[in-house]
Amino acid sequence: MDLIRLRTLRELARCGTMAATAEFLHLTPSAVSQQVAQLEREADVALIERRGRGVVLTPAGTRLVAHVERILVILDEARSELAQMRSEIAGELRVAAFPSIAVALVAPIVHNLRLAYPRLEVVVADLEPQESLSALSAWQIDVAVVDDLAGASKARQEHYELVPLTEDRLHVLLPTRHPLASHSALTIADLQEEAWALDSTNSSFGEFIGNLCRRSGFAPRINAHCAGFEMVAAMVASGNSISVVSGLRLLRPLENVTAVRLAPAIERKILLAYRKGERKHPAVTVFLDEAIRTAGVLEGYQRGER
Template sequence: MDINKLGALRELAVRKTMAAVAEALHVSPSAVSQQISMLEQELSIDLIERRGRGVELTIAGRKLVETANRIFEELESARADMAELKKVVAGDIRVAAFPSVAAALMPKAIKRLHASYPMLEVLFEEMEPEEGMNALRSWQTDIAIIDDLNVPAGLLDPGIEITPLIEDVFDVMMSPDHRLAGLEQVTWADLEHELWVMDTASSTYTRMLTDACQRSGYSPKIMARCKGYEVTSALIREGCAIAIVPGLRSRFDMQGVRVCRLVPEIRRRISIAYRRGEKKSPALQVFIRCLKEHAQAFQ
């Protein structure tokens, strides 16, 4: 069996559509379909079945993916063993992280690693925690920065290991002339009649903030839904609305805004996730050590 065909099947188990797999593997959907068909012909058994616009794995397909997972884990473990024997920190390490932690920690970490290990290249891609975990499971990234709000510990795969990185608390951001701007801390009840900007990059955050408002007896009046901080901060500066933002994010680009502590607080734990078989990789070890040192200094 060809390892690339097994890889395509593993991707399909996570991403559910040929188009999504093709995008992840940087090939055409027809090429993915052909790989799966060739694998089925080789084994003389159906591995997938169509379900609307997507596909589902058959019992045989799921069984083969379980075997493929073990094969890929052994390959990664072997690579890590060889790298450890050489004691050379070199090659590429792929990192997925969501915007707030990426902006706070990644630039300085990458700069330091480039200076200390010139043969190591960090390849970064911005991904929300759930997306990063999917990329980690399907071998599209080597490290995923996640949080416990989007990826609860109970949902982690047995083959994934996590290392705690930093804790983050959410703040209220508003314009400097807002009626609440003079307060050191703001309660959820204080925000009942405000207009809100909601970051929609993560549906988990939207649901979490809405639930917190409802526990205080109201639903937030959302006047804007944005996928990035740039528009959110512009609306806040002009006094159009307030927003609840991660503390990591609120420490950047503070000109023209006021940040207050939110009580009761919402706290999240941010962690580094990686495949268990790669734990001994020198590149992985130096990256984790460097990122943790920067996180401690930032905290």
């Protein structure tokens, strides 16, 4: 059986529709359908059933996908063993991270690894946590830096390991001359009369902030749905909005804004994910070691400055 077709079936089981699978694999729905049909001919058994606009696996399809999962883990282990036999750390390592952690953590990691291992090419993709975990499971990346807002299910964690790196403390971002900017700490409830700017590209973080507000008895009045943090900072600096932001965003100075800590403290965990079977891969190992070291530096900074 062809490995590419086996992976296509695996992603179809995860995505549930031909269209979603095609989008994820950068194929056409017709190509996905043809790959699965060819796999059924090779296996001489029906692997999927159409249900409305989606598909479900037959019992044979379910068993085959379980075997595919094991095969892919074994391939990862083989890849790691072969990499260990090389005399130097080289090749390509694909990493995904969301913007705030990419700026604060991943960029210095890549810089340090370039100096230490000139033949190791680290390629970074800007992906939200849940997208990163999906890409990791689909062998599109090798390492994902995520937060615990991604809500990874236990079923998915059967396929990858999670390593805690650090905790990120959230802060209120206010215009410097805002009446609340002189406070030493603020609660979410203190912000219920304010207009909010939120980064609409980060769905998990935006949902998390919305839930924080609703638990405090109000829905945030959003006057800026921003395509990135740069616009959030500009809306706050101009006096139009307030926001709640990652503490990692405050590692670089921001003009005309004041950050005030939240009380009680609200934190999210930052974690590194890699596929099971690849912990001993040399490139994954050096990235993880450097990530833990760099995260320790950031954590010390936050303890000292915040």
